Amino acid sequence: MIGKEMEIDSVKVESSLWIGNKRYKASLRGWYFSWTEVDKRNREKKTVSVPVSEVIGVKEGRVEIQPRKKLEDSDLDFTLFYVKRSRRGNTRGTLWSLGRTQFCCPSRDVRDQWITQLRTALQTHSPSRPHRLLVFINPFGGKKRGKQIYHSLVSPLFELAGISCHVVVTERANQARDYILKKDLTGFDGVVCVGGDGMFSELLHGVIGRTQQEAGVSEHDPTVMLQPCDLRIGIIPAGSTDCVCFASVGVNDPVTSALHIIIGDSQPLDVCSVHHKSTLMKYSVSMVGYGFYGDVLAESERHRWMGPLRYDYSGCMVYLCNRNYAGVVQYLPADSHVSSPRDNTRCLAGCRVCSESKERLFPHFDSSSSLYSANLSQVSSELEGEWVTIEGKFKCVSLTCMSSSCPRSPSGLSPSAHLADGTVDLILVRETNPLGFLTYLHRHTTTQDQFDLPFVEVHRVKAVRFFLPPGEEEEEEYEEEIQSSSERVSEDPDKLHNGDIANAQSKTTSQHCLAGQKERDTVKSARRKKRSFVCGPCCTKPPSVSVWNCDGEILPHTEILCRVHGQLVRLFARGIEDSTGA
Numbered sequence: 001m002i003g004k005e006m007e008i009d010s011v012k013v014e015s016s017l018w019i020g021n022k023r024y025k026a027s028l029r030g031w032y033f034s035w036t037e038v039d040k041r042n043r044e045k046k047t048v049s050v051p052v053s054e055v056i057g058v059k060e061g062r063v064e065i066q067p068r069k070k071l072e073d074s075d076l077d078f079t080l081f082y083v084k085r086s087r088r089g090n091t092r093g094t095l096w097s098l099g100r101t102q103f104c105c106p107s108r109d110v111r112d113q114w115i116t117q118l119r120t121a122l123q124t125h126s127p128s129r130p131h132r133l134l135v136f137i138n139p140f141g142g143k144k145r146g147k148q149i150y151h152s153l154v155s156p157l158f159e160l161a162g163i164s165c166h167v168v169v170t171e172r173a174n175q176a177r178d179y180i181l182k183k184d185l186t187g188f189d190g191v192v193c194v195g196g197d198g199m200f201s202e203l204l205h206g207v208i209g210r211t212q213q214e215a216g217v218s219e220h221d222p223t224v225m226l227q228p229c230d231l232r233i234g235i236i237p238a239g240s241t242d243c244v245c246f247a248s249v250g251v252n253d254p255v256t257s258a259l260h261i262i263i264g265d266s267q268p269l270d271v272c273s274v275h276h277k278s279t280l281m282k283y284s285v286s287m288v289g290y291g292f293y294g295d296v297l298a299e300s301e302r303h304r305w306m307g308p309l310r311y312d313y314s315g316c317m318v319y320l321c322n323r324n325y326a327g328v329v330q331y332l333p334a335d336s337h338v339s340s341p342r343d344n345t346r347c348l349a350g351c352r353v354c355s356e357s358k359e360r361l362f363p364h365f366d367s368s369s370s371l372y373s374a375n376l377s378q379v380s381s382e383l384e385g386e387w388v389t390i391e392g393k394f395k396c397v398s399l400t401c402m403s404s405s406c407p408r409s410p411s412g413l414s415p416s417a418h419l420a421d422g423t424v425d426l427i428l429v430r431e432t433n434p435l436g437f438l439t440y441l442h443r444h445t446t447t448q449d450q451f452d453l454p455f456v457e458v459h460r461v462k463a464v465r466f467f468l469p470p471g472e473e474e475e476e477e478y479e480e481e482i483q484s485s486s487e488r489v490s491e492d493p494d495k496l497h498n499g500d501i502a503n504a505q506s507k508t509t510s511q512h513c514l515a516g517q518k519e520r521d522t523v524k525s526a527r528r529k530k531r532s533f534v535c536g537p538c539c540t541k542p543p544s545v546s547v548w549n550c551d552g553e554i555l556p557h558t559e560i561l562c563r564v565h566g567q568l569v570r571l572f573a574r575g576i577e578d579s580t581g582a
């Protein structure tokens with residue numbers, strides 16, 4: 001018989017259970033379900049312990065989910081599904097898979113009690129699990145396997161965990177962003193994208209834009225304190241770079257990500273806002289890059305048919321062009337006592353720097369009610385302080401809120417950057433010879449320090465301004481063309497976005513600046529053609545000016561102001577669980 005004893009604050013359940021023909025002593029105590037093998041002489045052997053928070057589901061009978069079948073219809077059995085960990089190749093992160101153990105009970109009563117107690121414990125110990133999710137699949141991302149990945153690997157897990165999903169397979173770019181901005185999201189506990197960084201960016205803009213709309217905050221004001229977002233975002237990696245997933249989970253594996261979503265993990269994330277004058281251009285969580293990375297993106301767009309390989313091909317082409325770009329960079333340093341981009345630490349699950357930043361970032365946060373003080377939507381003092389100016393010629397200027405590690409670069413653009421410390425790392429790679437730059441790039445793929453080079457500097461900052469040197473500013477005529485084109489579109493948002501615009505009384509920035517994107521890009525490319533000269537297959541732009549790559553999208557302006565908003569959004573993730581033991 002099952003034995004039950006009440007413990008203070010937690011339930012305790014114990015009984016003998018069988019796995020195959022071996023007897024186990026099983027117990028459920030507070031946070032853990034454990035089973036210990038007992039031999040014929042009643043000696044205890046190895047114990048397996050599963051935290052209740054990592055239980056995915058408990059099913060009657062002997063069940064397998066892939067392929068889905070009930071093995072035997074016995075009323076003495078139950079099957080436990082849980083998170084199982086393993087190491088992954090040369091990456092630091094931990095790969096998760098679905099663990100499954102079938103238990104046989106001495107009686108049906110005992111079986112029913114175990115199932116009830118385990119399910120109750122699950123509800124008690126995992127209050128932040130999602131019950132209903134809105135899922136967007138980009139069928140064209142990465143290797144175009146988004147639908148297959150979702151239906152074969154992810155959906156069966158969500159079903160097992162009792163999560164109901166509304167699935168939208170996108171038919172056009174920005175559909176997911178617009179859906180989140182305009183539709184009724186009542187009842188959803190989170191949004192999930194199946195795709196790459198571009199698809200994640202759509203969800204990011206939808207979630208931030210909607211939150212600001214509802215809070216009455218103007219995203220165009222670069223000095224405003226944005227309202228933190230409640231709706232969590234999940235990423236099922238199925239893209240080309242998968243940087244946001246890789247940098248926040250440690251691997252780009254759909255099953256691992258699905259399991260993090262199911263157990264309701266929560267990882268706050270810093271977000272950079274990118275403004276041109278008084279207009280919000282974009283938000284970014286991974287890379288805002290000018291010069292090399294901008295050129296690679298611009299070139300790669302012409303080779304989308306190559307899939308993820310387009311970046312490798314374009315990387316080589318752009319490298320061979322050996323361009324340098326003049327620019328003026330101004331930055332506002334972050335507090336150097338807290339952390340530094342050269343301190344050789346890593347932001348891992350439970351990161352101390354990030355947790356301590358929460359108090360600094362949200363001094364008015366009321367943890368009992370989970371509410372942010374109303375005065376947070378006032379103007380921020382974050383742009384105050386002493387700006388440092390650097391002028392020169394650069395191979396690339398990059399900003400990253402996180403390490404931006406990805407399968408191409410397992411340590412990332414800035415290996416010691418933090419996911420949620422309210423700072424961004426600014427990396428300046430000055431003009432150098434091709435071999436020097438190759439050394440810099442190559443170090444992204446090894447454990448060698450890419451900042452330990454005389455032409456590279458890195459700063460931990462709160463904000464960055466970039467503009468062209470005097471005499472090389474963005475052309476007014478071009479500016480005006482872009483401005484008027486964007487105004488024309490924003491006067492009539494329906495022109496580009498049909499469908500219901502229930503919540504669109506106020507033109508949100510996302511609608512304003514992104515609706516005009518198509519038209520601005522046309523103006524821009526016509527303009528570029530006019531000014532272009534060709535030094536190789538990738539060089540169809542003026543020699544002195546590059547473009548900004550903002551999380552995989554080209555920005556329509558060169559002169560920008562970037563500012564970090566600490567912990568603005570939350571992912572269904574927990575940071576990198578270090579599998580190297582380092």
Ligand SMILES: CCCCCCCCCCCCC/C=C/[C@@H](O)[C@H](COP(=O)(O)O)NC(=O)CCCCC
Nearest residue numbers: 196197198239240241242243287315409441551552
């Ligand atoms: C000699 C070896 C050179 C290797 C260089 C490796 C440098 C890697 C740094 C990667 C940083 C990635 C930052 C993330 C960018 C993505 O947001 C963006 C869009 O991704 P997606 O939507 O999935 O297409 N990806 C890129 O801009 C690709 C950059 C690739 C540079 C080679």
Ligand SMILES: Nc1ncnc2c1ncn2[C@@H]1O[C@H](COP(=O)(O)OP(=O)(O)O)[C@@H](O)[C@H]1O
Nearest residue numbers: 141142170171172173195196197198199239240
């Ligand atoms: N159905 C669709 N058709 C065309 N573009 C789409 C569609 N759905 C999403 N997109 C856009 O495709 C871009 C790239 O998607 P992403 O999933 O990031 O793939 P990748 O990593 O290969 O670039 C995103 O910027 C997104 O806005």
Ligand SMILES: [Ca+2]
Nearest residue numbers: 270401418423
């Ligand atoms: Ca950061």
